[in-house]
Amino acid sequence: MKLTGSQILLSFSLFLFTSALIAQQPIKVKAKSGDGIHRILKQHQMDTEEYYHEFIRLNKTKLIKGNLLFIGRTYILPQKNANTGTNYYAIFGEKYGHVKNVDNSLQGAVYYLVSGHGGPDPGAVGKRDGHLLTEDEYAYDISLRLAVELIKQGAIVYIIVRDPDDGIRDDAFLKNDKHETVWKDKEIPLNINKKLRQRTQVVNQLYRKNRGQYQRLIVIHIDSRSKGERVDVFGYYNSKSKSGKIFTERLISALKLNYKKYQPKRLFGGITNNRDGLYMLKYTHPVTSYLELGNIQNAKDQVRFTKSENRQALAEWLAEGCISDFDQ
Ligand SMILES: [Zn+2]
Numbered sequence: 001m002k003l004t005g006s007q008i009l010l011s012f013s014l015f016l017f018t019s020a021l022i023a024q025q026p027i028k029v030k031a032k033s034g035d036g037i038h039r040i041l042k043q044h045q046m047d048t049e050e051y052y053h054e055f056i057r058l059n060k061t062k063l064i065k066g067n068l069l070f071i072g073r074t075y076i077l078p079q080k081n082a083n084t085g086t087n088y089y090a091i092f093g094e095k096y097g098h099v100k101n102v103d104n105s106l107q108g109a110v111y112y113l114v115s116g117h118g119g120p121d122p123g124a125v126g127k128r129d130g131h132l133l134t135e136d137e138y139a140y141d142i143s144l145r146l147a148v149e150l151i152k153q154g155a156i157v158y159i160i161v162r163d164p165d166d167g168i169r170d171d172a173f174l175k176n177d178k179h180e181t182v183w184k185d186k187e188i189p190l191n192i193n194k195k196l197r198q199r200t201q202v203v204n205q206l207y208r209k210n211r212g213q214y215q216r217l218i219v220i221h222i223d224s225r226s227k228g229e230r231v232d233v234f235g236y237y238n239s240k241s242k243s244g245k246i247f248t249e250r251l252i253s254a255l256k257l258n259y260k261k262y263q264p265k266r267l268f269g270g271i272t273n274n275r276d277g278l279y280m281l282k283y284t285h286p287v288t289s290y291l292e293l294g295n296i297q298n299a300k301d302q303v304r305f306t307k308s309e310n311r312q313a314l315a316e317w318l319a320e321g322c323i324s325d326f327d328q
Contacts, residue, residue: 026058026076026077026079026107026108027044027076027077027079028074028075028076028077028212029044029074029075029077030072030073030074030075031069031070031071031072031073031074031075032071033071035069035071036068036069037052037055037056037067037069038052040055040069040075040077041055041077044077046077046078046080051078054078054104054107055075055077055078058075058076058077058078058107058108059075059076062074062075074212076108076213078104078107079104079107079154085100085101086098086099086100086101087099087101087151089151090167091144091159091162091167092144092147092148092167092168093166093167093168093169094167095167095168095170096144096148096167096168097167099148099151099152100152101151101152101153101154102152102153103152103153103154104153104154105153105154105323105326105327106150106153106154106155106322106323106326107153107154107155108154108213108214109150109154109155109156109213109214109215109216109322109326110155110156110157110158110210110213110214110215110216111147111150111155111156111157111158111215111216111217111218111322112157112158112160112203112206112207112215112216112217112218112286113143113146113147113157113158113159113160113161113217113218113220114143114160114161114199114203114217114218114219114220114280115136115139115140115142115143115161115219115220116135116136116139116161116219116220116221116222116223117135117136117139117221118136118140118161118163118180118182118188119178119179119180119181119187119188119189119190119195120178120188120190121136121188121190121192121195122134122135122136122137122176122178123135123136123139123221123222123223123296124222124223124295124296124297125296125297126295126296126297126298126302128173128299128302128306129173131173132176133173133174133296133302133305133306134174134176134296135221135222135223135296136161136176136180137166137174137175137176137177138174138222138296138305138311139220139221139222139293140161140163140166140180141166141168141169141174141308141311142220142293142305142311142314142315143159143161143218143220144159144167144168145168145311145312145314145315145316146218146220146315146318146319147159148168148315149315149316149318149319150319150322153319153323155322156210158183158203158206159183160182160183160199160202160203161180161181161182161183161188161199162180162181162182162183162184163177163179163180163181164179164181165179169308170308171308172306172307172308173306182198182199182202183202183206186198186202193279196279196280196283197283199280200279200280200283200284203217203284203285203286204283204284204285207284207285207286208285214326215286215287216247216286216287216288216289216322216325217280217284217286217287217288217289218251218288218289218291218318219280219288219289219290219291220291220293221290221291221292221293222292222293222294222295222296222301222305223292223295223296223297224292224293224294224295225295231269231270231271232255232259232268232269232270232294232301232304233252233255233268233269233270233271233291233292233293233294234270234271234272234273234291234292235248235249235251235252235270235271235272235273235289235290235291235292236248236272236273236274236275236278236281236289236290236291236292237272237273237274237275237281237288237289237290238274238276238281238282238288239274239276240276241287241288243287244281244287244288244289245272245274246325246328247287247289247325248272248289248290248291249272250321250322250324250325251289251291251318251321251322251325252270252271252272252321253270253321254317254318254320254321254324255268255270255314255317255318255321256268256270257317258313258317258320262313275290278290291318293305293314
């Protein structure tokens with residue numbers, strides 16, 4: 001088969017995408033008898049002064065008092081010069097595909113981002129200025145923007161619901177299409193139970209693969225049920241998951257804090273609650289936060305989603321919440 005120019009370009013960017021992911025996979029080492037932090041760093045030609053603190057930060061839950069190691073446990077090595085690289089991710093599109101590592105504050109963290117609906121299911125549909133606003137496209141755009149913010153901080157991010165040709169878009173009206181897939185090329189079924197089972201299985205498989213690391217799943221929807229009270233954002237967690245509750249609270253309070261800072265006159269209402277009946281909270285294995293960032297059918301809420309600056313702000317603020325959770 002003769003490759004055309006565009007096919008070559010496509011496989012080239014796919015290669016870049018894969019290699020970028022591999023480059024970010026942290027190296028893990030199993031502590032042997034007699035090992036200490038200094039010894040392990042030295043064995044990997046790492047400057048002990050430069051990386052000692054970083055090693056402790058990455059492995060703080062796995063250290064014995066006095067920063068000793070458990071024999072037989074696996075520890076994450078800090079990455080050398082991890083904050084200098086720029087990688088290209090085709091999934092974000094040409095304009096936003098080049099992502100520069102700015103910091104390592106999320107190094108060692110793994111995120112799964114699931115934007116609601118997709119494929120044959122557009123989710124909730126709103127109308128504005130003669131355009132149809134479909135929930136899945138707006139939730140997807142925010143999830144991509146969030147992914148960029150997390151990767152910038154050194155996190156590993158799996159974009160579970162994906163679209164091969166919609167990168168991050170700055171338009172007010174995002175065209176609806178039906179060819180989203182689930183990590184990586186699985187067709188999304190129409191049947192709601194099959195659809196939810198498919199993404200859950202994918203997340204749980206990846207979760208097993210990344211066992212031992214800090215892992216979080218964020219589900220993003222824009223179809224909160226209208227309430228009499230003025231609530232902007234709902235954050236749900238599984239009542240059996242203490243970490244899920246804390247994570248969700250941190251995401252919501254990051255939004256609250258920023259609204260207070262940038263729109264002090266606006267009263268922002270955010271609610272966190274348990275909602276065990278939700279499939280994505282019940283059957284997924286990572287610590288999960290299920291967010292309803294508003295309702296695409298609500299005229300007031302629509303402004304929050306049609307302006308690309310607002311989608312970007314939401315993504316950045318959620319990333320702040322992620323950092324505060326990982327830091328604790
Ligand atoms: Zn939804």
